[in-house]
Amino acid sequence: MDRNDVPAYPVGLRLSGRRVVVLGGGQVAQRRLPSLVAAGADVVLVSPSATPSVEAMVDAGEVRWERRRYQQGDLADAWYAVVATDDPQANAAASAEAEQHRVWCVRSDDADAATAWTPATGRSEGVTVAVLTGSDPRRSAAVRDAVVEGLRDGTLAAPHHRARTPSVALVGGGPGDPDLITVRGRRLLAEADVVIADRLGPRDLLDELPPHVEVIDAAKIPYGRAMAQEAINNALIEHAKAGKAVVRLKGGDPFVFGRGMEEAQALAEAGIACTVVPGISSSISVPAAAGIPVTHRGVAHEFTVVSGHVAPDDPSSLVDWAALARLHGTLVLLMAVERIGAIARTLIAHGRDADTPVAIVQEGTTAAQRRVDATLATVGRTAADEGVRPPAVIVIGDVVALRLGNRG
Ligand SMILES: C[S@@+](CC[C@H](N)C(=O)[O-])C[C@H]1O[C@@H](n2cnc3c(N)ncnc32)[C@H](O)[C@@H]1O
Numbered sequence: 080m081d082r083n084d085v086p087a088y089p090v091g092l093r094l095s096g097r098r099v100v101v102l103g104g105g106q107v108a109q110r111r112l113p114s115l116v117a118a119g120a121d122v123v124l125v126s127p128s129a130t131p132s133v134e135a136m137v138d139a140g141e142v143r144w145e146r147r148r149y150q151q152g153d154l155a156d157a158w159y160a161v162v163a164t165d166d167p168q169a170n171a172a173a174s175a176e177a178e179q180h181r182v183w184c185v186r187s188d189d190a191d192a193a194t195a196w197t198p199a200t201g202r203s204e205g206v207t208v209a210v211l212t213g214s215d216p217r218r219s220a221a222v223r224d225a226v227v228e229g230l231r232d233g234t235l236a237a238p239h240h241r242a243r244t245p246s247v248a249l250v251g252g253g254p255g256d257p258d259l260i261t262v263r264g265r266r267l268l269a270e271a272d273v274v275i276a277d278r279l280g281p282r283d284l285l286d287e288l289p290p291h292v293e294v295i296d297a298a299k300i301p302y303g304r305a306m307a308q309e310a311i312n313n314a315l316i317e318h319a320k321a322g323k324a325v326v327r328l329k330g331g332d333p334f335v336f337g338r339g340m341e342e343a344q345a346l347a348e349a350g351i352a353c354t355v356v357p358g359i360s361s362s363i364s365v366p367a368a369a370g371i372p373v374t375h376r377g378v379a380h381e382f383t384v385v386s387g388h389v390a391p392d393d394p395s396s397l398v399d400w401a402a403l404a405r406l407h408g409t410l411v412l413l414m415a416v417e418r419i420g421a422i423a424r425t426l427i428a429h430g431r432d433a434d435t436p437v438a439i440v441q442e443g444t445t446a447a448q449r450r451v452d453a454t455l456a457t458v459g460r461t462a463a464d465e466g467v468r469p470p471a472v473i474v475i476g477d478v479v480a481l482r483l484g485n486r487g
Pocket of ligand 1: 333359
């Protein structure tokens with residue numbers, strides 16, 4: 080049988096502290112060096128020249144550079160060699176030397192003559208994926224991408240089988256569109272046994288979960304004499320202690336008006352490990368989905384995110400509305416639909432221009448997204464007339480008037 084017809088024998092080389100020689104400082108070296116460095120190899124580059132990226136690795140002390148051409152003896156002490164000069168004769172001589180010293184050697188110019196092939200590799204959460212197809216590197220890369228992507232987003236189910244220590248992931252699910260959860264969030268969701276979910280956030284993702292996953296609506300956890308939040312904290316703790324992989328799926332970001340810290344604190348007090356996965360907050364993404372940037376050069380140099388769930392004249396309010404009224408930038412209000420009339424009047428009373436443009440974006444990033452425009456003077460009445468309902472993000476400021484194709 081032809082040597083090239085038999086499959087390669089896959090192996091993971093443990094190169095830490097071992098000498099690896101790379102001949103040639105061009106594009107091939109540029110692509111191979113980072114993973115050799117990441118593997119802890121003692122990398123020696125032999126080449127008269129190098130690309131700027133390779134030089135940067137040399138400058139950073141990650142690679143030793145001998146600025147000259149290949150010469151006999153370079154591979155004598157190597158464990159592994161990458162031969163990639165632009166001189167075919169030098170490549171042939173180097174691979175002959177590698178053969179003589181029994182050094183595994185990849186060759187950029189002649190895969191048939193090489194004694195080793197570089198697989199298409201990728202990593203996700205401690206898993207290294209390496210794919211060899213023999214003669215079709217594009218196919219190797221495509222298979223690698225599919226596997227890594229599947230591991231990252233959880234569509235390729237590969238649960239951990241080591242004994243679990245109790246833990247909970249507080250996952251920010253983003254504003255509602257299921258595509259706007261993070262890759263890590265989606266993977267943890269795919270690995271969950273129990274998901275405790277809020278009303279807001281990417282609820283469509285819950286339909287995709289396999290039948291064995293217990294999905295609990297946080298709003299429906301019975302709380303008897305305890306507070307609703309306390310009941311949620313207890314449910315997280317109980318399920319984690321029962322050895323389940325628990326995901327607390329929250330709308331937007333867990334730490335933006337999401338009570339995420341209260342849950343993290345309760346878990347810490349119960350001795351349960353907690354991972355916080357940030358999410359895309361509705362405070363920025365919902366305006367963006369409606370075409371409103373919260374900052375714009377020459378228009379707004381700041382944006383302030385404020386909760387409107389407490390009326391401005393309520394003694395328990397922690398918001399300095401008078402100070403906010405003096406700002407010129409963008410105000411983003413969450414949980415403010417009910418009180419927008421009172422908030423607008425307060426801002427005007429403290430000096431914010433009554434003509435300031437305002438947009439209300441309801442159910443942003445979902446199929447039901449709707450935008451209602453007004454000014455600070457009219458927004459209370461407009462919101463009522465238009466029947467605006469939560470969830471909505473209210474944006475106040477000149478950024479609201481910006482339009483595509485109109486640079487002003
Ligand atoms: C309790 S807060 C949670 C915020 C969330 N942690 C975040 O970072 O987006 C709920 C408020 O977020 C806003 N909100 C969340 N998702 C929204 C969406 N898809 N469209 C409009 N507003 C949204 C509304 O103002 C809603 O009342």
